[in-house]
Amino acid sequence: MAGGRRTLLFCTSYVENEGQWRVRARRWLDYHLGVPLERDAIFIIDDASPYLAPDPDLRVIDAIPAALDPGPAAWLYRFAQREGRTGMKGHRGWWRSFLHSLAIARALDFTRIVHVESDAYLLSRKIVDHVNALDAGWTVFWCPMYDFPEPALQVICADQFDAMAAVAARGLDQLTQGIAERTLPFTNVERSFAGNRYGERGPRIPGYADYACQVHYPEMVVRYRG
Numbered sequence: 001m002a003g004g005r006r007t008l009l010f011c012t013s014y015v016e017n018e019g020q021w022r023v024r025a026r027r028w029l030d031y032h033l034g035v036p037l038e039r040d041a042i043f044i045i046d047d048a049s050p051y052l053a054p055d056p057d058l059r060v061i062d063a064i065p066a067a068l069d070p071g072p073a074a075w076l077y078r079f080a081q082r083e084g085r086t087g088m089k090g091h092r093g094w095w096r097s098f099l100h101s102l103a104i105a106r107a108l109d110f111t112r113i114v115h116v117e118s119d120a121y122l123l124s125r126k127i128v129d130h131v132n133a134l135d136a137g138w139t140v141f142w143c144p145m146y147d148f149p150e151p152a153l154q155v156i157c158a159d160q161f162d163a164m165a166a167v168a169a170r171g172l173d174q175l176t177q178g179i180a181e182r183t184l185p186f187t188n189v190e191r192s193f194a195g196n197r198y199g200e201r202g203p204r205i206p207g208y209a210d211y212a213c214q215v216h217y218p219e220m221v222v223r224y225r226g
Contacts, residue, residue: 008110009039011118012097014047023218028118035224038132042074047093048082064107090176099168117152120213121222127210137187151180152213
């Protein structure tokens with residue numbers, strides 16, 4: 001780890017019951033705790049879910065703390081009111097949770113934000129090493145299925161925090177007129193790794209994949225190749 005560098009790893013979340021929690025956010029957390037992905041803290045940023053997991057290694061908060069205790073495996077930041085989603089583009093809850101990662105990063109002196117969405121997985125040592133090596137710019141990976149950037153996998157370094165703040169300043173009403181894939185000001189679109197929104201095609205992830213997105217089926221096997 002580079003001297004003075006601090007990494008926030010986060011996903012967004014909304015779950016209605018324990019079953020949804022176990023097959024999505026909890027599965028995501030357990031998996032990424034087991035791979036050598038650089039992180040100094042893990043946050044799950046939640047859109048006022050009606051279900052709150054009682055997991056003992058999870059700390060639920062509703063405000064950014066002055067400092068982070070060393071105990072929890074992850075912090076679940078829960079908003080009091082749900083923003084939700086309306087229509088195809090109206091991902092108000094996602095936008096609010098995604099952009100709140102910047103407030104957390106600045107308040108707690110993180111210098112990198114690594115966003116791996118709760119239905120996305122980093123599957124190979126090659127891509128994990130690449131993510132760990134990034135220390136400048138706003139990098140996003142690629143979605144071949146739709147031929148556009150994949151916002152479920154992003155690395156935002158400190159030199160792009162002001163650019164992220166400018167996005168947040170546009171407000172949810174304006175941001176939900178478009179889609180993140182075409183709205184966010186990425187400085188690097190990384191196409192050299194194999195990955196896709198495999199969950200839209202069925203419950204199989206190819207063995208060569210470096211990453212997988214939209215892993216919605218519980219039977220989809222996610223296995224790290226270290």
